Structure formats: C-alpha cells, structure tokens
Amino acid sequence: MMLLDWFSDYTLRTVILGSAILGATSGALGSFAVLRRQALLGDAVAHSTLPGIVLAFVLTGTKTSLVLLLGAALTGWLATLLILLILRQTRIREDAALGISLSIFFGLGIVLMSWVQRQPIEHKAGLDRFLFGQAAALMREDVILMSVLAVVILIMLILFWKEFKLLSFNPEYAQTLGLPVRRLDILLTGLIVVSIVLGLQMVGVVLMSAMLLAPAAAARQWTDKLSKMVLLSALFGAVAGAIGTIISSSVSHLPTGPTIIVVVSVFVVLSLFLAPERGLVWDWRRRYAQRRSFAVETALVNLYQLAAQHGSARHPHETSAIEVMMGERARKALQSLQSRGWVQASGTDLWSLTEDGEDKARQLMLKEMH
Amino acid sequence: MMTEATVQQTASKPDLNAPLAVEVNDLTVAYRSKPVLWDVDLNVPTGVLMAILGPNGAGKTTLLKSLLGLIPPAAGKVQILGQPYAKVQKRVGYVPQRGSVDWDFPTTVLDVVTMGVYGKIGWFKRPGKADRTAAMGALARVGMENFATRQISQLSGGQQQRVFLARALLQDADIYFMDEPFQGVDATTERAIIAILQEIKDAGKTVIVVHHDLQTVEEYFDWALLLNVRAIASGPVGEVFTGELLRQSYGGKISFIEDMQRYRLGEDAAALQSSARDLPPWESWGGGEG
Incomplete structure (x- = not known):
C-alpha cells in the first residue's frame, strides 16, 4: 500500500488521528511531569491502572473505552493515595514508596488478568491490549472522547499557565505569594494522570511512562523556553504516535505501543546528540x-x-x-x-x-x- | 567597623511606635517529634535590618519558613505586620535559598523576575507590558539589566542571587525575608546586595536575613536574633552580639571562646564559626537545602 492509501483508509485515519492526539496530550503534560521530577510517579500511576481496567471489565461486562478508563483512573488514583500515605506515615523514601505502590497494583492487575483469562466470561479477549497498547482497536467514539479531553486539558494549561509554571519552578515561592499551591498541585497532577490514562490505549501500562518522559526530554534539548518546550513536546508525541501506528499497522504482528516508543526514542537520541547548544x-x-x-x-x-x-x-x-x-x-x-x-x-x-x-x-x- | 554600625543605627532608628514587623509567641516546630524550634518568642520592630544567626541545625531556615507560613507550627502564634500571614502576603517579599530551585528550568532571567507579580495580577491573566517594564527596573537595580533575555542556567551563583533579589524587589513589599542571600556569592555581589538591603531599610521597611557569616554581622545589620532551637537573644546588634550570648548560641564546645573578651569580636568570629560546623542532628531538615 502506498503512503497516501493510509490516509484515505477511513479506519486507519481514525486510528492515526487518535494516536496523534494521545501523543500530543502526553507530550504536553509530560513536560510538566519531567520538570517537576514526577516521571517516576507517572510510571507508578500507569502500572497501577491495570487492576482498575480488569475490574471495570469484570464488574460491568463491557469493553467500552470510557468504562475501562474510568476503572483505570480509579486505581491509578488509589495508588497515588497509597504513595502519599506511605510518605506521610512511614520513614520510607519516595523512590521506595513509588516502587512499593507500583508492584502492589501492577501485581494485582496481572493476577486479575490471568484469572479473567481462565474464567468463562464472554468477550474477554482483547483485554490484554492494555498491557502493550493497541491503537488499531481505537473506535471513532474513542477518538471523539479523546479529542474532547485533549481540548479540556489544553484550555486548563492556557488558563493556569503562569501558575503551573511557577508551581513547577519554585512551589514554595508560589505559596508565599498566596497561590493555592496544594490545589494547583492536585489539578496539575490530575491532568497528568488523565493524560496517562488516555495514553494507555495507545502504548499500554508498561511503556506509558516513556510516552510521558521521552517527548519532553527530547523537546527540552531544542529550546530554553517553557512554552516552546510544551508545544514541541506535544508535536514530538503526536508525530511519534502517528508514525508508530502507521509502521505497526503495515507490518503484521508488530505491537503498536512498543513501535511508538521506539520511534519516540529515536527522537530522544537524535535530540540528545544534535540539538544546538545542549546537544552532545x-x-x-x-x-x-x-x-x-x-x-x-x-x-x-x-x-x-x-x-x-x-x-x-x-x-x-x-x-x-x-x-x-x-x-x-x-x-x-x-x-x-x-x-x-x-x-x-x-x-x-x-x-x-x-x-x-x-x-x-x-x-x-x-x-x-x- | 563599630563606628560605622553606630552611625547606621542613629541614621535610621527602628520605629518603635509602628506595629511590630514580626511577632512570634511560643512557636514550636517539630519534625517527627523532634523539636526543630522550641518555644521561640520574638519581637522585631519595623524598619530594622535583622540577621538570624545560629549554628548549623539551629533552625534558622525553619524559623524563616514558619514566619512565611510555609511550615505549620506544632504550637504557637506568628504575626506579620500585626496580622496573620494570609492577610498580609501581598506586603511580603521572599528570597529563597538559591539552591532550592532547578536552575536548568527552561526560562529566562526576565521571566523569573516577573514571577514577582504573579500574586498580584490575578487568575487567568498574563503579566503585561507594565509588569515587564517594572521587572526590567528591578533588574537594573541589581545591576542585571543586560541579562534579561539570558537563560537562567547560564548564570553564576552571584547572578542567580541577584535575580532572586530582583524578583523580591518587584513585589514592592513592606517586609522582606531572605534565606542566606550571601551564600556562595562573589564579593561584588555581596556588596551590591547589602547596599540594596540598606536602601530598603532606609525606606522604613523591614528586612530579615538568615545569615551565617559572623564577621560581617556588625557591619551589615542593626538588629539580630541568636537562635539555637530556642531563641537565645534578640535586639540591637550591640546588645546581642556579645561573647557570652554567642557562646550560649553556638554551644560550649568552643574552648577558645574565653579569649573572646580580649580580642576584637570580628576576628574571633570566623574561627568560632568554623569550629561550630559539626553541630546538631536536625540539620538535614532545618538548615540545609530546606
């Protein structure tokens, strides 16, 4: 098939558009995650969504994206609470707390998933696409939902731009100015979690943190301005999502998620070496x-x-x-x-x-x- | 040195009729049930340039952050300009420790200084042309107007400190809190900063500085607090900066302190400071990076 055919094929166009939107969202929010050193938190949250996905399916019997993603968001949020609880109540350090939470929830997710596979539940096939992502399964409704959420996220970023910037650079100073730092923190972290949950369909829980981290790390190399970094990161994410999807759909048995991650990793390597000023x-x-x-x-x-x-x-x-x-x-x-x-x-x-x-x-x- | 300090104090006396710049009653701050600050009482009159002094781990930064409402007290009450912090936050300027932020953050010098108005311009609004002009003015005051478009990762330590000072100046506050503004800066920057702090004080405003170079205390400041978990003493530098009170604050470990009476205080102060380094266990939270 010629490249042009990819864009005239309706289903494929939907899938490519969906991947691009997901890539853009996680790229934009990933910039903040990286600058706030929350990349590991992203990884923990992503892995912790797995039991939520499986439970949502078991309880409702549907594989509608919205339902499964709500389940994902729920356990992702619970995992975040667990991390905060560990940090507040014990002397365990942050990296260990993240690791503990990640293993508990991801382990639970894997157990649940293996259990579901052996149960006589209908339509259970395809649930494992959330492990490594499968953009090809994106439906038109999914893409509409994702577009709406992406626009909401974009509006939030524009509205709270200066607050998010100061929160990322110097939160204590923001607090002395009288900004509601805790609420802004919840909002920004919440947006990051939403972008993680959305991205699951594309790259899956295992590789999602790379989708958050890689475009931002690549974008940082090319610019010294936050606004440009966020835009560039979104662009890298979108292009990687689209290219990865095209490659994986043209070669049989090539999983979408890992392909997208490989593409975005190429961006990172090129940026690390070639970017002016910061490049090696x-x-x-x-x-x-x-x-x-x-x-x-x-x-x-x-x-x-x-x-x-x-x-x-x-x-x-x-x-x-x-x-x-x-x-x-x-x-x-x-x-x-x-x-x-x-x-x-x-x-x-x-x-x-x-x-x-x-x-x-x-x-x-x-x-x-x- | 002494005469200079005396001249400064007569030149602009603290205004004792104005409401207190800072009033602290029975302030206790604990970290995992270990007190970092214990029962601190402190009254600071308006219009002074005050140093918070004490050995490492004395809780200097913790006290500053408690005054700013950044650390919740276990007990006690703090009032700034006669009111709780939340009511006066628009009249307070803050210069955090230079090392408390990531200087590789993708932003410019002018952008960081402009953050000084973020508390005043309100939600959903961007800083406008007037704000940027004011920010340029603040940069000029610290001698950094030629660095406005510079990426902040390209600044030296002294320049970073000036940028933070300019940001606080832009806040146009009535009281300023600064955490180790002379830490790791060059001599030129130190002179430039102290000159600005004197200007602020001469305008009748209050400046409270966490400081640890005992040698410069008499030259720079007219008010001081000696802190070591407890408030040992506070008042005019001439009354507080004595051998006996310094010994109480910096601990009895220092044997040469008896010689203090015989020598000029400034000369001994350096040695005193260097031998007071290996001090208490709360350092990691209280005085370090914060």
Whole structure:
C-alpha cells in the first residue's frame, strides 16, 4: 500500500488521528511531569491502572473505552493515595514508596488478568491490549472522547499557565505569594494522570511512562523556553504516535505501543546528540575548538619566549624545540599559526614570528598577567 | 567597623511606635517529634535590618519558613505586620535559598523576575507590558539589566542571587525575608546586595536575613536574633552580639571562646564559626537545602 492509501483508509485515519492526539496530550503534560521530577510517579500511576481496567471489565461486562478508563483512573488514583500515605506515615523514601505502590497494583492487575483469562466470561479477549497498547482497536467514539479531553486539558494549561509554571519552578515561592499551591498541585497532577490514562490505549501500562518522559526530554534539548518546550513536546508525541501506528499497522504482528516508543526514542537520541547548544555533538565541537585555540596560543607564546632568549623576537626555532614544551600538538599549532600569518616558515623546519605574530604574542602574555 | 554600625543605627532608628514587623509567641516546630524550634518568642520592630544567626541545625531556615507560613507550627502564634500571614502576603517579599530551585528550568532571567507579580495580577491573566517594564527596573537595580533575555542556567551563583533579589524587589513589599542571600556569592555581589538591603531599610521597611557569616554581622545589620532551637537573644546588634550570648548560641564546645573578651569580636568570629560546623542532628531538615 502506498503512503497516501493510509490516509484515505477511513479506519486507519481514525486510528492515526487518535494516536496523534494521545501523543500530543502526553507530550504536553509530560513536560510538566519531567520538570517537576514526577516521571517516576507517572510510571507508578500507569502500572497501577491495570487492576482498575480488569475490574471495570469484570464488574460491568463491557469493553467500552470510557468504562475501562474510568476503572483505570480509579486505581491509578488509589495508588497515588497509597504513595502519599506511605510518605506521610512511614520513614520510607519516595523512590521506595513509588516502587512499593507500583508492584502492589501492577501485581494485582496481572493476577486479575490471568484469572479473567481462565474464567468463562464472554468477550474477554482483547483485554490484554492494555498491557502493550493497541491503537488499531481505537473506535471513532474513542477518538471523539479523546479529542474532547485533549481540548479540556489544553484550555486548563492556557488558563493556569503562569501558575503551573511557577508551581513547577519554585512551589514554595508560589505559596508565599498566596497561590493555592496544594490545589494547583492536585489539578496539575490530575491532568497528568488523565493524560496517562488516555495514553494507555495507545502504548499500554508498561511503556506509558516513556510516552510521558521521552517527548519532553527530547523537546527540552531544542529550546530554553517553557512554552516552546510544551508545544514541541506535544508535536514530538503526536508525530511519534502517528508514525508508530502507521509502521505497526503495515507490518503484521508488530505491537503498536512498543513501535511508538521506539520511534519516540529515536527522537530522544537524535535530540540528545544534535540539538544546538545542549546537544552532545555541539558540546564536543566546542570543547575541541577550545583545546585547539588554546594549543595555538600556547605555541605562539612559546615561540616568542624562546626567541626572546636570543635577544630577538624573530629568532627562528625548529618544530622540535616547541614540541619539547608542548608535545605533539606543536606541529599542527604552528601550521595553524602560519595560515593566520603570525608565524613564517624559513628554511627547513624553521619557524619564526611575523610582525603580527609578535604583537599577538605580547597581547596574549599581557592578558595572562591580568 | 563599630563606628560605622553606630552611625547606621542613629541614621535610621527602628520605629518603635509602628506595629511590630514580626511577632512570634511560643512557636514550636517539630519534625517527627523532634523539636526543630522550641518555644521561640520574638519581637522585631519595623524598619530594622535583622540577621538570624545560629549554628548549623539551629533552625534558622525553619524559623524563616514558619514566619512565611510555609511550615505549620506544632504550637504557637506568628504575626506579620500585626496580622496573620494570609492577610498580609501581598506586603511580603521572599528570597529563597538559591539552591532550592532547578536552575536548568527552561526560562529566562526576565521571566523569573516577573514571577514577582504573579500574586498580584490575578487568575487567568498574563503579566503585561507594565509588569515587564517594572521587572526590567528591578533588574537594573541589581545591576542585571543586560541579562534579561539570558537563560537562567547560564548564570553564576552571584547572578542567580541577584535575580532572586530582583524578583523580591518587584513585589514592592513592606517586609522582606531572605534565606542566606550571601551564600556562595562573589564579593561584588555581596556588596551590591547589602547596599540594596540598606536602601530598603532606609525606606522604613523591614528586612530579615538568615545569615551565617559572623564577621560581617556588625557591619551589615542593626538588629539580630541568636537562635539555637530556642531563641537565645534578640535586639540591637550591640546588645546581642556579645561573647557570652554567642557562646550560649553556638554551644560550649568552643574552648577558645574565653579569649573572646580580649580580642576584637570580628576576628574571633570566623574561627568560632568554623569550629561550630559539626553541630546538631536536625540539620538535614532545618538548615540545609530546606
């Protein structure tokens, strides 16, 4: 099938649109989760939704997205309460509290799911799509529901933008200003949980935290502005969702969730290396350039000082004389000096300063003294 | 040094008729049933520049945060400008410890300073042009106007501290609380900050600073509180900053303290401070990163 066919196929278009919306939502909210260091909380909540999904199915007998997702939200919320309870009542630290809550709820979910598989319940097939996600199962109604929720989330972000920003950057300061920090915290965390629950259908409980974390981490590399980071993160999430869905539907037996995560991981890796300013490649280049210019300056000053011992700043010296002082970098540095017109080669392997080079060397030495 | 301090105190005396800037009665703060602050009483008149002094773990930051309503007291009462904190929060400026935020947060210097008006512009509104102009003014006051568009991760420690100070200045408060504003800043920044604090005080406002450099207390401040879980003493620096009271606050561990009477206090203060480092167990909560 040609690429264009994907967009003319109605069902597939629905699925791609759904994945893009889910990716955008988790990308946008994920920015806040990452900046507030709540990525692990996202992971715990995502895993804790599994028993809710299974219970909702067992109790109602339907596999309607809305019902299952309400169940998911319920146990996800209970898990959050458990974490808070552990933190308040015991001396267990946050990472351990998250781990405890995650294992209890996820374990329970797996047990329930295996139990359901062995029961004579109708339509039980397909429940396990929540483990690794299955965008192909998205219906038109699901997409409408998701669009509505995504718009609600977007409006919330716009309305409470400055509060959410300050809450993420400096919550204590926000509190001294009189902002209702606790309620804002509940609201923002609530929105993050909603985006997690929505994303479950696409990537599943196991990989959901990656969908929250990866677009945000990639977006952070490209910008130093929160608004741009949130927009870019949403875009990364949407594109990864769409591309991942297209790939997984064109190759048989390729699960959607993991494919989307692989796509978004590619974004992360590229961003880590290539983003200007923060990217590793630029970092290496900067460091290389610094080392290089330092070597060149050192060679110039060395040549000057050697020559000065002979009473003339222009007295020539061999490469080996400079090599004694600064090692193998000397030859390259001298060539670079020659190309700048600060040093001239005279005879075989003899180097002397030019007039410009003499001035430059004096400047450098003066600068070092200050 | 002494004469300078005396001059400052006569230049602008605390206004003893105005309502108290801070009034604390029987304040106790506990962390897991261990008292961090115990039965603290404190009266601070309006218009002073006060240092909160004490060894590590004395509860200096905890006291500051209790005054700001950030930490609920186990017992006791706090009043700011004669009222509970919630009623006066728009008249209070706060400079938190520099290390308490993530300086890699994606935002600019001007944006951080503008946060100073977030409490005043109301829900669903964005800071406008007037707010940004005011923020630029605050930046100029701390000598950072050329850094407005700079990403905050590119700032030095001293510059970070100036940005936080500018944000508090933008609040245009009547009382300022600052947590270790001189921590890890360069000498130029320290001079710039203290000059601004003096200006604030000269305008009749109150500044309360958690401080731990004993050497500069007499030069910088006209009021002081000596704290070590309990309030040891508070009042004009000349009355509080004495060998006997310092020994009570910093503990009897310091043997050389007897020599204090013979030397200038400032010279000993540095040594006193360095030997007082290894102190109580509540540090992780009370005085550290907060």
